[in-house]
Amino acid sequence: MTKDPSVLLHRAKEIAWRIPEGQKRALLLRGVAQTFAHGAFFAEAQVTLMEIAEPHHREGAFLQVGLEIFATQGEEGVASLLTSAPPTARAHLLARIGTKRARSGKRGEGKKAFDEALATVAGVISPRQRSLLAADIVARMAGCGLLEEGRRAARRIEAPHPRCRAWSVVAGMLLREGRKADAMAAVASARSAANEIPHAALADAARIRIVEILAAQGEWTQAQAVAETLHAPLPRSEALGAIGEAAARSGALAEPFFAEALSTARSIDFERQRSEALLGLATRYTRIGAGTVADEIARAAAAGITRIEDPRWQRKMWHRLGGIALRRVLEGKEKEPFSLAEEIADATVRCEVLCRIVRQVWTMPSLRERTLEAVEQSLDRITDPPLRIEALCRLAEAMQLDDPDQATPPLKRATEAVSTLSDPEVRGRALSRIGGVWAQRRLNPGEALRSFSEAERAISQISSPYWQMRPLKRLIETMIACGFLEEATHLAETRAQGPTRHRLERCIALAYFRRGEETRALGIAEDIDDPAERAMALTRMARAACDKMPFGR
Numbered sequence: 001m002t003k004d005p006s007v008l009l010h011r012a013k014e015i016a017w018r019i020p021e022g023q024k025r026a027l028l029l030r031g032v033a034q035t036f037a038h039g040a041f042f043a044e045a046q047v048t049l050m051e052i053a054e055p056h057h058r059e060g061a062f063l064q065v066g067l068e069i070f071a072t073q074g075e076e077g078v079a080s081l082l083t084s085a086p087p088t089a090r091a092h093l094l095a096r097i098g099t100k101r102a103r104s105g106k107r108g109e110g111k112k113a114f115d116e117a118l119a120t121v122a123g124v125i126s127p128r129q130r131s132l133l134a135a136d137i138v139a140r141m142a143g144c145g146l147l148e149e150g151r152r153a154a155r156r157i158e159a160p161h162p163r164c165r166a167w168s169v170v171a172g173m174l175l176r177e178g179r180k181a182d183a184m185a186a187v188a189s190a191r192s193a194a195n196e197i198p199h200a201a202l203a204d205a206a207r208i209r210i211v212e213i214l215a216a217q218g219e220w221t222q223a224q225a226v227a228e229t230l231h232a233p234l235p236r237s238e239a240l241g242a243i244g245e246a247a248a249r250s251g252a253l254a255e256p257f258f259a260e261a262l263s264t265a266r267s268i269d270f271e272r273q274r275s276e277a278l279l280g281l282a283t284r285y286t287r288i289g290a291g292t293v294a295d296e297i298a299r300a301a302a303a304g305i306t307r308i309e310d311p312r313w314q315r316k317m318w319h320r321l322g323g324i325a326l327r328r329v330l331e332g333k334e335k336e337p338f339s340l341a342e343e344i345a346d347a348t349v350r351c352e353v354l355c356r357i358v359r360q361v362w363t364m365p366s367l368r369e370r371t372l373e374a375v376e377q378s379l380d381r382i383t384d385p386p387l388r389i390e391a392l393c394r395l396a397e398a399m400q401l402d403d404p405d406q407a408t409p410p411l412k413r414a415t416e417a418v419s420t421l422s423d424p425e426v427r428g429r430a431l432s433r434i435g436g437v438w439a440q441r442r443l444n445p446g447e448a449l450r451s452f453s454e455a456e457r458a459i460s461q462i463s464s465p466y467w468q469m470r471p472l473k474r475l476i477e478t479m480i481a482c483g484f485l486e487e488a489t490h491l492a493e494t495r496a497q498g499p500t501r502h503r504l505e506r507c508i509a510l511a512y513f514r515r516g517e518e519t520r521a522l523g524i525a526e527d528i529d530d531p532a533e534r535a536m537a538l539t540r541m542a543r544a545a546c547d548k549m550p551f552g553r
Contacts, residue, residue: 322353
């Protein structure tokens with residue numbers, strides 16, 4: 001067998017046909033068909049499409065292959081595919097043909113393609129899928145300037161949520177063209193559709209979209225009127241904030257909208273939702289350059305985040321606050337780059353954010369040293385050993401970008417901390433992480449291998465072979481990503497079992513193929529016991545080979 005992608009794909013297809021008919025075979029044939037098309041083997045792709053029996057995978061494959069052909073050969077190339085394509089794929093492709101025609105000046109021809117796409121939608125069985133498809137087509141029509149046709153099509157959409165989205169897009173395009181009366185009629189239709197949405201959260205999300213479209217075109221009064229109809233205070237605050245941001249960007253008076261948004265946010269009873277609303281407003285103030293106000297609101301949010309009982313949501317909110325702190329640094333307007341980050345009460349998240357800041361201020365010695373001091377202070381507050389090790393690894397990654405030698409001390413501290421871990425799985429996971437950082441940018445391959453070896457020994461101490469597979473898989477995947485293919489191959493062959501081994505062998509084969517060792521890669525792929533993984537490995541290698549080919553073969 002050669003590295004010719006066509007040969008590899010025919011072999012993968014041959015293996016797929018030995019698998020009993022069902023989802024697995026259909027998925028493999030779909031991958032083969034899409035890869036044939038990716039490599040511009042269009043005839044082979046179309047033949048493979050006709051062999052996919054499962055409707056969902058057949059439909060998805062038709063669409064992806066059709067898009068590849070359309071991108072390369074235009075509508076002439078995809079014409080033969082349209083006659084046999086399932087309705088969903090056919091409608092998508094016709095909509096793209098209509099878009100291309102309309103944007104090239106052939107509005108009449110584009111309209112015909114869109115009409116045919118809408119007619120095809122009627123053949124889709126699922127009412128929800130019909131509505132979603134029709135809304136996508138209307139959005140494309142509006143984007144091409146076919147607004148009257150889009151308005152007529154929007155009226156016929158069955159489900160209220162997609163219909164609201166379609167009317168919102170049409171309204172935005174009408175406003176852009178200066179047709180305010182028609183746009184307001186479209187907004188009224190969108191609002192009417194939003195009122196029909198049974199789920200309150202979805203209805204509010206649809207109304208926010210209407211607000212954003214109106215605000216983007218300077219229709220502040222109309223946008224505010226829609227915002228006031230939102231049921232819950234969190235989305236209402238978000239909508240009012242969107243109006244304020246749009247007004248500020250256009251030079252209009254924004255403060256009344258922001259003031260109402262802030263008042264609404266502060267009135268929320270639940271801590272999580274109030275913190276989320278305040279952080280959303282702080283983010284908007286940051287984007288318009290009002291950093292001082294953003295910091296004040298973010299600090300108010302931080303006080304509430306500490307009272308959130310769900311640790312997952314609390315961590316998520318701390319990360320959002322960290323994103324605001326990082327943005328302030330990127331703008332270069334924060335004299336104390338870690339001051340806002342210090343508001344983060346979770347020491348692990350604070351250390352992660354500060355490590356990201358370290359990357360941004362590394363070329364500024366004074367700020368760099370002060371930020372590193374803040375990182376050290378955060379590290380001292382992390383009492384959980386695995387989290388402390390992860391924080392040290394993040395610090396090493398941040399430091400080695402500019403000076404690899406600087407990454408050595410935190411990595412050695414992380415390695416020393418491993419001795420405090422008693423759980424072999426946790427110890428193996430920590431050593432895998434440390435080895436991965438040692439291997440980055442070839443910082444110290446010897447230390448990386450030593451860490452990987454110690455990780456393997458720790459994993460072997462897990463009592464059940466079954467429970468060894470998950471950390472072992474993570475270790476071998478890290479080794480593959482770091483380029484230690486020989487060591488990863490040996491470990492997979494001697495330690496991995498069952499499906500885990502088969503998946504790892506597929507990853508190893510692809511890594512060797514990408515490294516240019518095609519013969520060895522093919523040998524590993526052909527030796528995979530699981531036929532589905534063997535076929536998938538050959539398909540992935542064929543795609544990698546296609547990526548190296550000149551356009552159009």
